Amino acid sequence: MIALKKILVVDDEPDISSSVKRGLERNGFQVDAYTDPEKALSEFKPGIYDLLLVDIRMPKLNGFELYREIKKKNDSAKICFFTAFEVYYEEFKKVFPTLDVKCFIRKPITISDLVVHINAELNNK
């Protein structure tokens, strides 16, 4: 039996986090979803997730800050930033030059296209 890939979704918009969770679960993923980045961080368990799907513009803790903190707990955590904001790779490198992230998924996107991006990132060794 093949183990389901496990995704952590963090997006402060309840409609988005719940629908992405539902959409990904229908596509065979196991998903934990949070609307509060601080709660996502405090409950984060290292080594569980195959991929983090994280919004950038969030209150209390933005996506970049959340990822930086998660990296302290789980250095090999894979991430895709999922954003409606015009912040891309170059901007990210300016703010966090030591963090290496290349997966930025731009909203709006259909669940079927999101699944394609996620599978590509999961297969990216």
Place this chain on the structure above:
Amino acid sequence: MQHNKNRLSDLTEFINIASHEMRTPVQSILTHAEFLYNRPEKYTQEYAQIIFRNAMRLQTLCNNLLDVNRIERQTLKLKKEKFDLTELVSYIIQDFKSSIENSLYDAKNIKLSFESAGEIIVEADKDRISQVITNLIDNAFKFTEVGSIKITLEKKDETAVITVKDTGSGIDPHVLSDLFSKFMTISVKGTGLGLFVSKNIIEAHGGDIWAKNNSDGKGASFIFVIPNNSSGKYKICIKS
């Protein structure tokens, strides 16, 4: 040149924020429309509500953008009529309560209440005053997770005074003086247009609007005053 550069920088920042505010509800609309398209038999009512709620959010953004354009071109006209402000606020409160009951608004931990001194007839643009009150209550919900939002309507001399008082996170004192400026936003949500538009609408009625943190340290109050028989301008004048 520096002035133009600053304006351009402001404009670029605004386009970034406005595009974020458009894409976010579109994401929810797109996903739930996709669910309905693929499996129309399941959760139809819930998905329709989410699509409706996010479409309304887009509508508000579009209206605010158009209003800013009208304000800056000085073409926003008031259509004045006599009406009972107490009745108007009651309807608005009822709409908010219905939205909460129908899960169109996520505000189950907030008590919404209204107190009025009775009938208060004003001569004003009913739709525009409604827009301002709705904007203030909507903002109060954004910054209040638990507690209450209380709307009070009073008659003072020849004016009507409306106060929207919440028990939310309050206002950073550093931004209080700029709160009604265009593009001023104190959260990661919003374009910073709603209060700018509200201020211009109230001033066009010959009134005034301001905000303050509550003296008990919990939350903020937004207050506006309009004359009962407004002789305000029919066109909005921009203050430099």
